[in-house]
Amino acid sequence: MVVNEISQRIRGEIRDGKFQVATTIIFSLSIAFSVLVLGMIINDHFKRFVLYEDLSLSALNAFPPLTFPSSSPQCSCMQRCNLSHTPDTLWHSMSDEELMWRASMDPRIAEPPFNRTPKIAFMFLTRGRLPLAPLWEMFFKGNEGLFSVYLHTSPEFSDEPPESSVFYKRRIPSKLVQWGKASMIDAERRLLANALLDFTNERFILLSESCIPIFNFSTIYTYLINSNQSFLSAFDDPRRIGRGRYNKRMGPTITLRDWRKGSQWFEAHRKLALAIISDVDYYPIFRNYCVPPCYMDEHYFPTMVTKVCSNLTSNRTVTWTDWSGGGSHPTMFRANDVSEEFLNMVRFRFNCTYNGEFSSVCHLFARKFHPNTLQPLLRIAPKLLGFNS
Ligand SMILES: *[C@@H]1O[C@H](CO)[C@@H](O)[C@H](O)[C@H]1NC(C)=O
Ligand SMILES: *[C@@H]1O[C@H](CO)[C@@H](O)[C@H](O)[C@H]1NC(C)=O
Ligand SMILES: *[C@@H]1O[C@H](CO)[C@@H](O)[C@H](O)[C@H]1NC(C)=O
Ligand SMILES: *[C@@H]1O[C@H](CO)[C@@H](O)[C@H](O)[C@H]1NC(C)=O
Ligand SMILES: *[C@@H]1O[C@H](CO)[C@@H](O)[C@H](O)[C@H]1NC(C)=O
Ligand SMILES: *[C@@H]1O[C@H](CO)[C@@H](O)[C@H](O)[C@H]1NC(C)=O
Numbered sequence: 227m228v229v230n231e232i233s234q235r236i237r238g239e240i241r242d243g244k245f246q247v248a249t250t251i252i253f254s255l256s257i258a259f260s261v262l263v264l265g266m267i268i269n270d271h272f273k274r275f276v277l278y279e280d281l282s283l284s285a286l287n288a289f290p291p292l293t294f295p296s297s298s299p300q301c302s303c304m305q306r307c308n309l310s311h312t313p314d315t316l317w318h319s320m321s322d323e324e325l326m327w328r329a330s331m332d333p334r335i336a337e338p339p340f341n342r343t344p345k346i347a348f349m350f351l352t353r354g355r356l357p358l359a360p361l362w363e364m365f366f367k368g369n370e371g372l373f374s375v376y377l378h379t380s381p382e383f384s385d386e387p388p389e390s391s392v393f394y395k396r397r398i399p400s401k402l403v404q405w406g407k408a409s410m411i412d413a414e415r416r417l418l419a420n421a422l423l424d425f426t427n428e429r430f431i432l433l434s435e436s437c438i439p440i441f442n443f444s445t446i447y448t449y450l451i452n453s454n455q456s457f458l459s460a461f462d463d464p465r466r467i468g469r470g471r472y473n474k475r476m477g478p479t480i481t482l483r484d485w486r487k488g489s490q491w492f493e494a495h496r497k498l499a500l501a502i503i504s505d506v507d508y509y510p511i512f513r514n515y516c517v518p519p520c521y522m523d524e525h526y527f528p529t530m531v532t533k534v535c536s537n538l539t540s541n542r543t544v545t546w547t548d549w550s551g552g553g554s555h556p557t558m559f560r561a562n563d564v565s566e567e568f569l570n571m572v573r574f575r576f577n578c579t580y581n582g583e584f585s586s587v588c589h590l591f592a593r594k595f596h597p598n599t600l601q602p603l604l605r606i607a608p609k610l611l612g613f614n615s
Contacts, residue, residue: 471520
């Protein structure tokens with residue numbers, strides 16, 4: 227039918243003398259098309275030829291100069307960092323978003339291509355100078371290569387200790403922190419992210435300016451490095467100061483059953499630290515709806531970690547705080563409170579599990595210690611804690 231129709235139409239066109247016009251148009255179009263295709267083929271060959279030429283030239287020169295974008299401090303480490311070498315400077319100009327993204331990279335090859343001695347990152351959240359710094363100096367002495375120090379201070383604080391200090395040039399780019407607000411969480415994530423950039427850091431401990439170590443370095447190092455879980459406290463507190471702080475508008479992502487409370491002073495291994503800084507689902511909900519009487523530093527990490535990776539934490543903290551006085555602030559210890567008996571109570575008289583077994587050593591750090599405790603602590607520490615021995 228169709229064929230008949232077409233032949234009829236052609237016959238009609240021949241009759242009308244239109245046939246020649248049609249063939250001319252078709253012929254011209256074919257020529258144009260052929261020229262186009264030929265052009266493309268030639269062009270392609272030309273390109274391949276030039277590229278090939280380039281490659282062989284490179285091969286002849288053996289080592290063409292590698293060009294990196296001119297290295298600004300923040301990107302030099304991305305391109306040619308010596309992985310087993312701790313970067314000399316912590317300073318960079320990355321925004322928080324850039325920093326979190328950069329730090330969230332996780333190597334998928336388990337074995338690093340260098341001898342990796344795992345380090346503990348001691349992350350201090352402080353306003354200015356650490357009042358108990360001399361005690362910490364004593365604690366770290368002789369353990370170089372097994373730890374790294376990070377300081378988040380007030381942004382306007384710019385004092386630099388002497389070059390011999392473990393705190394020398396260990397400040398990270400910091401922002402203003404308001405206690406109990408989201409800015410506190412931001413500072414903690416900033417500390418974690420900066421510390422994660424050093425591939426040799428394995429465990430990450432958050433400390434305040436009133437924290438003290440209650441064991442010597444080797445004991446703390448062994449305890450943390452050999453633990454198969456992190457020490458981030460998380461529990462369900464049915465009272466008003468626990469569940470009472472839950473806000474229904476956090477649902478359905480976060481329900482009352484998910485809601486947890488815990489100490490702000492956490493310890494995390496690399497895996498957990500990565501999970502914390504990579505969270506983009508729960509953080510905005512907390513920032514929007516965790517407002518007084520809800521305090522982000524008591525609920526965000528415990529709730530988020532329980533929801534995302536609850537088997538990574540032991541649900542307890544290794545930083546002892548005395549809440550027995552009641553109220554919303556823990557006891558602040560002063561010079562007269564410091565004694566061997568007191569420190570030994572915190573060191574040995576508790577019950578907990580460590581790697582699945584009962585242990586009486588449950589705390590490695592303690593707070594809150596007033597600056598005037600420095601002298602008695604410096605006196606007691608060498609003998610009791612085995613510093614400098
Ligand atoms: C990398 O850093 C480590 C530790 O500082 C050092 O031993 C090693 O020689 C460095 N490697 C290179 C290629 O610079
Ligand atoms: C924790 O749980 C996740 C799945 O929820 C599992 O993939 C992982 O192996 C567990 N880790 C440990 C240490 O049990
Ligand atoms: C920590 O708490 C979570 C949730 O409440 C629970 O699933 C987990 O087993 C607890 N971990 C330990 C070590 O008790
Ligand atoms: C710790 O556990 C042991 C053995 O179960 C018990 O005798 C002791 O009273 C407990 N100590 C505390 C402080 O709970
Ligand atoms: C940690 O180690 C202990 C003892 O080997 C084991 O019982 C426990 O299941 C381990 N926990 C995890 C989360 O791997
Ligand atoms: C640290 O303390 C432990 C236990 O008190 C002791 O056995 C060890 O010798 C001390 N280590 C150093 C390096 O002083």
